[in-house]
Amino acid sequence: MSKTRLVVVGNGMVGHQFLQSLADSGHMAAFDVTVFCEEPRLAYDRVYLSAWFSGSTAEDLALGQIDQYRAWGLDVRIGEKVVEINRDDRLVVSDKGTTLSYDKLVLATGSYPFVPPVPGHDREHCLVYRTIEDLEAIKASAANGRVGVVVGGGLLGLEAAKALRDLGLETHVVEFAPRLMAVQLDDMGGALLRAKIEALGVQVHTGCNTQRIVDGERCVHRMEFADGATLETDLVLFSAGIRPRDQLARACGLAVGERGGIVIDNHCRTSDAQIYAIGECALWDGRIFGLVAPGYAMAKVAVSGLTGGEEVFTGADMSTRLKLMGVDVCSIGDAQGRTPGAKNYTWLDESAGTYKKLVVSADKKQLLGAILVGDAEGYGTLLQYMLNAIELPAHPETLILPSLEGAPAAGLGVAALPESAQICSCHDVSKGDVQRAVGGGCCSVADVKRATRAGTGCGGCVPLLTSLVNHELESLGVEVSHDLCEHFPYTRQDLYNLIRVEGIQSFEQLLARYGRGKGCHICKPAVGSILASCWNDYVLDPKHLILQDTNDTFLANMQKDGTYSVVPRIAGGEITPDKLIVLGEVARDYNLYTKITGGQRVDLFGARLEQLPAIWRRLIDAGFETGHAYGKSVRTVKSCVGSTWCRFGVDDSVGLAIDIENRYKGLRAPHKIKFAVSGCTRECAEAQSKDIGVIATENGWNLYVCGNGGMKPRHADLFATDLDRETLIKYIDRVLMFYIRTADRLQRTSVWMENLEGGLDYLRDVVINDSLGVAEELERQMAHVVETYECEWKKTVNDADAVKRFRQFVNSDQPDSNVVFVEERGQIRPARPEEKAEPIVMVG
Amino acid sequence: MPAAQQWIHVCNIDDLVADSGVCALVEERQVALFYVPDQRRVYAIDNFDPVGQANVLSRGLIGSEGDCLFVASPLYKERYCLDSGVCLDNDAVVLDTWKTRIDGDSLLIDPRPRQPVAMRKAV
Ligand code: SRM
Numbered sequence: 001m002s003k004t005r006l007v008v009v010g011n012g013m014v015g016h017q018f019l020q021s022l023a024d025s026g027h028m029a030a031f032d033v034t035v036f037c038e039e040p041r042l043a044y045d046r047v048y049l050s051a052w053f054s055g056s057t058a059e060d061l062a063l064g065q066i067d068q069y070r071a072w073g074l075d076v077r078i079g080e081k082v083v084e085i086n087r088d089d090r091l092v093v094s095d096k097g098t099t100l101s102y103d104k105l106v107l108a109t110g111s112y113p114f115v116p117p118v119p120g121h122d123r124e125h126c127l128v129y130r131t132i133e134d135l136e137a138i139k140a141s142a143a144n145g146r147v148g149v150v151v152g153g154g155l156l157g158l159e160a161a162k163a164l165r166d167l168g169l170e171t172h173v174v175e176f177a178p179r180l181m182a183v184q185l186d187d188m189g190g191a192l193l194r195a196k197i198e199a200l201g202v203q204v205h206t207g208c209n210t211q212r213i214v215d216g217e218r219c220v221h222r223m224e225f226a227d228g229a230t231l232e233t234d235l236v237l238f239s240a241g242i243r244p245r246d247q248l249a250r251a252c253g254l255a256v257g258e259r260g261g262i263v264i265d266n267h268c269r270t271s272d273a274q275i276y277a278i279g280e281c282a283l284w285d286g287r288i289f290g291l292v293a294p295g296y297a298m299a300k301v302a303v304s305g306l307t308g309g310e311e312v313f314t315g316a317d318m319s320t321r322l323k324l325m326g327v328d329v330c331s332i333g334d335a336q337g338r339t340p341g342a343k344n345y346t347w348l349d350e351s352a353g354t355y356k357k358l359v360v361s362a363d364k365k366q367l368l369g370a371i372l373v374g375d376a377e378g379y380g381t382l383l384q385y386m387l388n389a390i391e392l393p394a395h396p397e398t399l400i401l402p403s404l405e406g407a408p409a410a411g412l413g414v415a416a417l418p419e420s421a422q423i424c425s426c427h428d429v430s431k432g433d434v435q436r437a438v439g440g441g442c443c444s445v446a447d448v449k450r451a452t453r454a455g456t457g458c459g460g461c462v463p464l465l466t467s468l469v470n471h472e473l474e475s476l477g478v479e480v481s482h483d484l485c486e487h488f489p490y491t492r493q494d495l496y497n498l499i500r501v502e503g504i505q506s507f508e509q510l511l512a513r514y515g516r517g518k519g520c521h522i523c524k525p526a527v528g529s530i531l532a533s534c535w536n537d538y539v540l541d542p543k544h545l546i547l548q549d550t551n552d553t554f555l556a557n558m559q560k561d562g563t564y565s566v567v568p569r570i571a572g573g574e575i576t577p578d579k580l581i582v583l584g585e586v587a588r589d590y591n592l593y594t595k596i597t598g599g600q601r602v603d604l605f606g607a608r609l610e611q612l613p614a615i616w617r618r619l620i621d622a623g624f625e626t627g628h629a630y631g632k633s634v635r636t637v638k639s640c641v642g643s644t645w646c647r648f649g650v651d652d653s654v655g656l657a658i659d660i661e662n663r664y665k666g667l668r669a670p671h672k673i674k675f676a677v678s679g680c681t682r683e684c685a686e687a688q689s690k691d692i693g694v695i696a697t698e699n700g701w702n703l704y705v706c707g708n709g710g711m712k713p714r715h716a717d718l719f720a721t722d723l724d725r726e727t728l729i730k731y732i733d734r735v736l737m738f739y740i741r742t743a744d745r746l747q748r749t750s751v752w753m754e755n756l757e758g759g760l761d762y763l764r765d766v767v768i769n770d771s772l773g774v775a776e777e778l779e780r781q782m783a784h785v786v787e788t789y790e791c792e793w794k795k796t797v798n799d800a801d802a803v804k805r806f807r808q809f810v811n812s813d814q815p816d817s818n819v820v821f822v823e824e825r826g827q828i829r830p831a832r833p834e835e836k837a838e839p840i841v842m843v844g
Numbered sequence: 845m846p847a848a849q850q851w852i853h854v855c856n857i858d859d860l861v862a863d864s865g866v867c868a869l870v871e872e873r874q875v876a877l878f879y880v881p882d883q884r885r886v887y888a889i890d891n892f893d894p895v896g897q898a899n900v901l902s903r904g905l906i907g908s909e910g911d912c913l914f915v916a917s918p919l920y921k922e923r924y925c926l927d928s929g930v931c932l933d934n935d936a937v938v939l940d941t942w943k944t945r946i947d948g949d950s951l952l953i954d955p956r957p958r959q960p961v962a963m964r965k966a967v
Pocket residue numbers: 557558559564565567595596597598599600601602603629635636638672674689690707708709710711712748
């Protein structure tokens with residue numbers, strides 16, 4: 001049977017999703033597919049485009065992978081644009097001269113940014129915001145400028161404004177309408193959003209009609225407005241809406257809308273049944289959908305049509321939840337209350353900076369729309385009420401009023417949702433789909449994500465998904481054991497609370513009261529860590545000694561051959577020449593392999609157990625302290641050189657890094673903790689990949705939390721901005737102690753955050769608003785740890801009994817004959833087995 | 845009938861660490877010694893970790909699974925039964941173990957490794 005020749009024009013988000021859906025459908029083999037991709041790279045995540053400015057690379061954003069495409073058997077033409085469609089002969093022609101015939105054609109050409117045709121719109125440094133190339137141009141342009149103006153105060157415009165601000169420009173937003181986000185918000189919501197954004201240093205000009213752009217005096221351009229006002233700027237970024245890319249369709253005579261867009265029916269077919277159109281170029285029922293979820297739904301429908309299925313497109317919900325410059329903004333359904341008879345409930349709290357509005361039907365039974373500014377907490381619940389037409393409670397206002405002390409939050413339990421309720425709009429996954437996935441053996445959120453793809457788009461549905469998955473698991477009677485191990489029928493959090501509340505001081509006490517057996521390699525180090533977080537005793541105290549993993553027992557990291565590494569603390573990465581010389585001398589005298597670590601300090605490898613105390617004695621005498629490279633504890637605070645030397649630095653990042661490192665050194669936690677401090681937004685210390693990251697701004701310090709490098713990198717979340725030092729430290733104290741209290745064993749802050757119900761908002765609430773009333777206690781606990789800090793190595797080398805443990809044999813002074821080094825690049829390295837087998841000259 | 849046991853002195857009890865390990869050199873073999881005061885017993889097991897290929901087991905953590913006491917390798921965390929030497933995570937791997945005796949302050953050991961478990965059953 002010959003294959004159907006299928007040509008796909010456009011490889012953006014929806015074009016990619018179409019290919020993915022086709023592959024998922026299992027029908028890929030029935031087609032001979034050619035993909036034309038105008039951009040110089042395969043599809044990437046435009047929704048997260050702005051992350052490019054905070055360091056995500058094109059690879060990070062990539063959706064389409066060339067290997068995957070090849071494995072699917074696609075013919076992919078990167079950097080090749082279709083310029084003509086000949087419907088009579090069913091041919092497409094590309095700008096490279098390729099002519100190809102098709103049986104079926106899919107148009108996924110997306111849209112382009114609308115640039116108002118004001119005189120001067122095409123001057124240099126007048127840019128748009130849609131592709132990675134656009135961002136490169138913006139970055140280049142911003143490097144030479146001081147002021148930037150975004151034309152358009154909608155969703156994208158505000159996102160663009162954030163990017164300009166982060167690039168260090170004085171930023172303005174110019175909006176034609178009388179308020180920001182005119183489509184999604186009402187006047188009050190718009191005003192609150194405006195106040196918040198202005199507080200962040202972005203100047204907003206509404207009701208402003210740009211007339212022309214001409215040469216400026218102080219800046220590159222001068223913008224002139226209808227009311228005679230002017231604004232000087234070096235860069236203009238147009239974000240005044242999008243227009244469907246329908247030129248190809250238009251030229252070959254397909255039906256297009258009056259104001260653009262390729263007309264499609266419920267099957268996503270154009271006026272030519274052999275041609276489909278999906279995504280932002282398509283016009284359905286007179287509407288263009290400028291969001292990705294409806295485009296994904298269209299992709300699925302088109303695949304269904306091509307493979308004999310019956311799916312239809314029935315429109316899409318345009319509710320949005322965004323975080324704009326740290327401000328939560330949600331808009332659901334008929335946010336403006338245009339439905340006849342609609343009634344509003346509103347709640348404005350100027351002190352907290354929140355605005356909430358409900359639009360309900362005349363009989364107060366159905367939710368029609370909602371607006372949330374400054375607090376997105378109710379979004380998931382409200383959306384479900386609207387989408388599923390769930391009857392509202394007798395007093396709908398309880399859904400937006402702040403819950404009074406002690407009253408349970410007015411959430412809608414997942415149990416109340418109908419099976420058809422859409423949980424994930426990006427991938428159109430319903431409650432029923434999730435139930436089936438759990439029934440089919442998925443037993444964690446990660447499993448369900450993999451099986452259904454729910455939660456892997458914008459991520460907005462993850463909290464809801466998580467509670468649904470847990471609920472389903474429980475109702476299936478799947479007992480998700482949270483026990484630490486067979487010796488303790490408790491979670492780590494339970495044990496933490498028991499130890500703290502009952503003042504338990506040792507593993508034995510805890511085991512006697514709450515455990516059974518003798519303990520194991522899981523519970524012992526976990527309890528050892530909790531005891532250390534709570535009471536900060538010496539970890540080699542005989543009663544704690546038996547709890548420690550070998551690295552903690554010998555205060556050093558064991559290497560593959562049984563030798564150890566030595567890592568002294570070099571706070572903030574700053575070290576005097578004299579100290580550096582001491583490190584060199586010690587390494588030379590003990591013949592240790594020497595390397596600069598990824599944590600801005602020096603690691604000395606190949607120390608034998610019995611050498612450790614003497615090595616550390618020398619280091620301590622020279623003023624070094626332990627670097628805790630072995631502990632589940634604070635590791636390093638990376639710094640960049642900062643304002644002291646760097647021409648761009650806006651604050652003293654090294655000084656702060658050193659202070660932070662000295663404050664938190666020795667703090668034991670569920671897992672290791674890394675920090676970094678950067679002196680400006682260029683972020684040379686990579687603070688956004690750390691558990692705690694701090695970046696200097698003109699107005700103080702921005703605090704980022706819960707980032708991670710390592711196996712599963714996670715960008716840190718911006719937690720609070722423009723803090724003074726005191727507030728910064730206070731917040732860090734609280735975040736860390738709250739993490740220590742509530743995290744699982746061996747859970748980094750990143751994973752903890754991913755699993756924290758309520759996520760970042762919840763953490764902010766606990767830390768900033770003290771919603772649990774524990775802030776002071778957290779600070780006190782931290783103060784205790786800080787006050788009782790002691791260098792473990794110093795204590796050890798001065799304790800004869802402790803030193804006694806550092807010997808290879810209790811009955812001989814011989815070294816371990818299995819430790820053999822050979823030389824490589826002028827230093828030692830462990831011999832390989834085959835090298836050990838032969839008689840060789842030992843070094844060291 | 846096994847040959848008569850010959851006990852040799854290794855170290856004093858206070859050279860050992862309660863509920864933890866140390867290593868001794870016994871006729872050129874490295875033997876990891878784990879002292880469990882509750883049982884007044886010292887377990888002796890090969891110090892060589894066959895997976896990590898290094899002499900490190902004396903520095904592992906002691907734990908229990910049911911009634912079985914084990915040491916977890918500090919390198920890759922395989923668990924070995926202190927009594928039988930059998931690897932709990934892969935029973936094809938069995939380490940040598942030794943008989944020990946506490947005599948006053950002194951720890952004595954029979955320097956010949958015990959028979960592996962399977963053979964011991966047959967005896
Ligand atoms: C020495 C060093 C590599 C180097 O030569 O540069 C290193 C070496 C080790 N890392 Fe690392 N990591 C080192 C920087 C890093 C970094 C970079 C950084 O800190 O900026 C990362 C990624 C950042 C992060 O943690 O988010 C890193 C992510 C890991 C991970 C993965 C953690 C994760 O959450 O995914 C592990 C495994 C673990 O902890 O479970 C790990 C574990 C290890 C261990 C402890 C593996 C082991 O158990 O033997 C290595 C110990 C070597 C030793 O004896 O000191 N190392 N490791 C670096 C020591 C930094 C320091 O001065 O303390």
